[in-house]
Amino acid sequence: MQKKILIVDDEPSISLLIEFHLKRAGYEVKCIGNGEAVFDMLQPFRPDLIVLDLMLGKMDGLQVCRKLREQNNAVPVIMLSALQDVTDKIAGLDNGADDYMTKPFSPHELISRIQALFRRLKSIPGSITEISFTINGLHVDVEQRQVFLDDRPVELTPKEFELLLFLCRHKGKVLSRQQLLHGVWDYHFLGDTRIVDVHISHLRDKLEINARSPEYIKTVRNVGYKMYCPHLNSLSFG
Incomplete structure (x- = not known):
């Protein structure tokens, strides 16, 4: 079609x-x-x-x-x-x-x-073993492309969802801005990595709704970002 x-x-x-x-x-x-x-x-x-x-x-x-x-x-x-x-x-x-x-x-x-x-x-969900990710009240449903924060739906743009999912799939790993550009956008923005920063900022605005909310996305100075995940689990069938 x-x-x-x-x-x-x-x-x-x-x-x-x-x-x-x-x-x-x-x-x-x-x-x-x-x-x-x-x-x-x-x-x-x-x-x-x-x-x-x-x-x-x-x-x-x-x-x-x-x-x-x-x-x-x-x-x-x-x-x-x-x-x-x-x-x-x-x-x-x-x-x-x-x-x-x-x-x-x-x-x-x-x-x-x-x-x-x-x-x-x-390509999303991409892997048949990945059904959802959950961390500190944040739930990412891969198959339905839905995100919930304490059971409250969070509206994300397609690119915000893909960025969040990419961070979840590489949970705990520090990802450079260029890695995020290539992994999420599937091409390079000729070095213009501020585009990553904009989308990270939008995700934080939607996920970290107040000062007491968990800091899901950590900034690693001079390197990039990582999904902070002391209790993050990938759930799968079988």
Whole structure:
């Protein structure tokens, strides 16, 4: 079954170029030119992924992405922008984008990013022996892609879930930012490891809800992060 991709860009030349290459790659594609129309397309088209330009009209890409996440819509989003400063990338990810590409870009690179996102989603749970992880009131259900904190559901974006799961699967091991980039995003961000820091920060905001909450993700100075797990167990059948 064809994956459906919604392109949101107000530059027809860019939309047509992306559409041409995505259709050649086997995807079903729809193009729209403004942010407001995204929400009119969600139900009739049901996109598996959105390619979203940052600089749109009344509702820009950041506002669209933020509204999607506020509605608990976890559709993967790749944000496009001519802005190349790392702070702009962080802003896009901070509002719920799963990836960020700067213009001009190669259509083939975009396809690689899309394939990487779908590959990561498809690979979960990945191992038939891993059913769930539990630590100090935090429960990660691998098969259902759900997270609970003291039996309260925690809403995570697809990338936040994948990052948390990757940390759980390597419980107790210190992982560098580059290892996390490669393991979770399935490619390298050309040394831009602050993207990892943004997602780690989001996870902490959602998991460590007050000063008395357990510190699940530990920072290892000058190295990276690890899942602190004195009582973390992987549960499995048989």
